Amino acid sequence: MIGPLAGAAAILGILYFAGPTLALLRLRRAAREGDTRALNRLVDFPALRRGLAHQLAAALGAPAGGHGLAPFGFSFVAGIARHEMSAVLTPATLIRMARQGPASAHWHFQSFRLEGPTTVALRLHAAGEGSMGLTMRMEGGRWRLTGIRLPEKEWLRVAAAGAP
Numbered sequence: 803m804i805g806p807l808a809g810a811a812a813i814l815g816i817l818y819f820a821g822p823t824l825a826l827l828r829l830r831r832a833a834r835e836g837d838t839r840a841l842n843r844l845v846d847f848p849a850l851r852r853g854l855a856h857q858l859a860a861a862l863g864a865p866a867g868g869h870g871l872a873p874f875g876f877s878f879v880a881g882i883a884r885h886e887m888s889a890v891l892t893p894a895t896l897i898r899m900a901r902q903g904p905a906s907a908h909w910h911f912q913s914f915r916l917e918g919p920t921t922v923a924l925r926l927h928a929a930g931e932g933s934m935g936l937t938m939r940m941e942g943g944r945w946r947l948t949g950i951r952l953p954e955k956e957w958l959r960v961a962a963a964g965a966p
Contacts, residue, residue, distance in 0.1 A: 819914070821940070821945045822914075822922050822924060822938040822945045823911075824945075825844055825938060825944070825945035825946070825947070826924075826936070826938075826947070828840065828844060829841070829844045829845065829947060830900065832844060833896045833897050833899070833900030833901075834897075834900045834901060836897050836901075838893040838894070838897070841893040841896055841897070842893060843944070843946075844944075844945075844946055844947060845893075845896070845946060845947045846939070846941065846946045846947065846948045847891065847892070847893075849948040849949065850891060850947065850948060850949065850950060851884065851887040851888055851891050852884070852887075853937075853948075853949045853950065853951075854887050854891060854950060854952070855884040855886070855887040857951065857952070858886070858887070859882075909926040909927070909928045909931075909934065910926065910927055910928070911924065911925075911926060912925040912926060912927040912933060913925040917937075920939055920940040920941075921937065921938070921939045921940075921948075922937070922938050922939075922945075923935060923936070923937055923938075924936040924937075924938065931953055932953035933953065934950065934951060934952055934953055935949075935950070935951035936949065936950055936951075937949030937950075
């Protein structure tokens with residue numbers, strides 16, 4: 803009796819840990835094929851926009867001197883960043899980025915970390931590009947992309963892909 807239960811638990815564990823990877827592969831395929839319906843199922847765009855807007859505001863609000871912006875100035879920059887992310891980060895942008903070529907093909911898994919029972923953090927690495935962090939969260943029984951931590955070089959790609 804213990805053997806079948808242990809086997810079932812092992813299979814469920816493998817599926818649980820493989821889920822984020824399979825979701826990323828489906829996301830990549832949907833972007834390359836231009837499937838906006840699938841992208842909307844696989845990506846939590848509001849969460850992604852909030853996270854990227856915060857990163858952008860933090861980058862703009864932290865000058866080399868280290869003093870940063872005053873709270874009012876930071877909130878102003880954060881508002882602009884949220885507006886820009888809403889305009890730039892759309893399914894169409896992801897499709898354009900995926901179709902631009904080999905840049906997305908050279909990212910390789912570096913690490914996988916559980917951040918809770920329904921959240922995992924993945925780190926991808928590319929030679930000459932640095933590391934990119936992804937956050938996947940299980941929502942409604944499926945893994946969805948909810949966060950990205952981009953290296954500086956990729957910010958330029960996002961901005962270029964969002965341009966008309």
